[in-house]
Amino acid sequence: MTQRISGVLSPVVTPFNAxxxxxxxxxxxxxxxxxxxxxxxxxFGTNSEANSLAVPERMELLExxxxxxxxxxxxxxxTGACAFTDTVRLTAHAVKLGCAGVLMLPPFYYKGxxxxxxxxxxxxxxxxxxxxxxxxxxxxxxxxxxxxxxxxLIERLLKDYPGIVAGVKDSSGDWNNTQAMLERFAPQxxxxxxxxxxxxxxxxxxxxxxxxxxxxxxxxxxxxxxxRQWQGADADALQAGLDRIRAIFARQPMIPALKHxxxxxxxxxxWRTVRPPLVELAxxxxxxxxxxxxxxxxxxxxxxS
Numbered sequence: 225m226t227q228r229i230s231g232v233l234s235p236v237v238t239p240f241n242a243x244x245x246x247x248x249x250x251x252x253x254x255x256x257x258x259x260x261x262x263x264x265x266x267x268f269g270t271n272s273e274a275n276s277l278a279v280p281e282r283m284e285l286l287e288x289x290x291x292x293x294x295x296x297x298x299x300x301x302x303t304g305a306c307a308f309t310d311t312v313r314l315t316a317h318a319v320k321l322g323c324a325g326v327l328m329l330p331p332f333y334y335k336g337x338x339x340x341x342x343x344x345x346x347x348x349x350x351x352x353x354x355x356x357x358x359x360x361x362x363x364x365x366x367x368x369x370x371x372x373x374x375x376x377l378i379e380r381l382l383k384d385y386p387g388i389v390a391g392v393k394d395s396s397g398d399w400n401n402t403q404a405m406l407e408r409f410a411p412q413x414x415x416x417x418x419x420x421x422x423x424x425x426x427x428x429x430x431x432x433x434x435x436x437x438x439x440x441x442x443x444x445x446x447x448x449x450x451x452r453q454w455q456g457a458d459a460d461a462l463q464a465g466l467d468r469i470r471a472i473f474a475r476q477p478m479i480p481a482l483k484h485x486x487x488x489x490x491x492x493x494x495w496r497t498v499r500p501p502l503v504e505l506a507x508x509x510x511x512x513x514x515x516x517x518x519x520x521x522x523x524x525x526x527x528x529s
Contacts, residue, residue, distance in 0.1 A: 228359065228390060228415060229300055229324035230433040232424070232447045234258050234440035235269025237482050238277065238285075240497045246281060248288040250494070254441075254486070255294050257527055262448030263440050265294070266327055268302035270368060270395075271438040271479050276499040279310050283317050296322040300436070304329025304363055308345050312352045315360075325359035325390055327436070332369035339377045350385050358388050365395035365419065372396070375408060382414060393436045395419025399426060406430040421447045422470055425463040428454045438478050442485045442524060443469050472516045480505045481513055488514060489524035 236258065239250035255265050267289070268274035268282050277285075282301070290296050303314035303326040315326050328349070330342050350358065362381075366372040373392065381389040391414055394402045402423060405416050410431040418427040418435040424447065427435065440447050443466065450462040473481050480498055484505050487495035496504045505513065 233264040233266040233436040235266045235271040238272045252292040261444035263444040264298045266300045266436045274302045299323045300325045302327045306331045306333045316353045327361045329363045330371045332371045359390040362392040391415030393417045421466045490528040
């Protein structure tokens with residue numbers, strides 16, 4: 225691993241068959257389309273329904289993706305789990321396959337845990353994986369996990385595991401928190417990714433590395449264009465365009481909405497399937513989503529090819 229992963233990454237939505245088994249072929253095709261549009265692959269993220277997938281399912285899917293010729297150097301799989309032994313297993317597997325890094329949730333079942341407890345969990349994982357190629361990207365998403373990653377915890381992990389603890393995805397939705405991470409840690413070579421393209425331009429201007437965003441699943445080329453052109457005169461206009469599309473998807477349950485859009489523009493209705501406890505969009509929700517997207521001139525060129 226000579227160069228760290230950066231830019232725009234998508235927590236790739238996971239296609240399921242009618243019996244809820246993952247469909248590796250459609251998964252690989254979706255990943256190739258994203259890569260062709262300039263977006264990397266944060267497979268097994270929140271919007272991938274990762275926590276509805278068992279450890280062996282994630283491992284098998286990742287193996288099938290690499291076997292299908294998808295470049296692991298463009299991947300940052302999610303490996304965080306409540307049991308640190310599961311995280312060790314997933315992480316070691318990803319490193320062995322040559323993935324550029326792993327996106328690691330904190331153990332999130334118990335609430336109100338201390339920084340000391342979280343430190344012990346991350347430390348144990350790093351030591352048990354025991355591979356110098358490991359690059360850990362901490363996943364801060366308190367609106368969902370209800371367990372956050374403090375600045376003090378990041379500082380301690382950076383001190384004890386320099387180079388291994390490589391960055392963070394900040395999905396707090398709080399720009400002040402992202403800015404604090406940038407100011408405090410980016411000068412140390414710590415890579416800060418915004419958790420949404422809403423903050424992509426501000427993050428890049430503050431010294432961040434990019435974003436890992438749900439809507440990169442459906443609007444990859446436009447988001448990647450801002451990453452390439454963020455220093456240009458039209459950067460603010462590009463950001464405003466991304467915000468308009470993001471807002472349309474945010475008015476619906478995000479994962480079913482992403483899958484419905486992919487189903488619509490690919491012509492493959494099987495993409496609408498989500499694993500319980502999630503449910504697909506209701507007809508009225510689906511109609512509203514598509515009407516708003518079409519009114520905004522949205523499309524997903526090349527998706528069905």
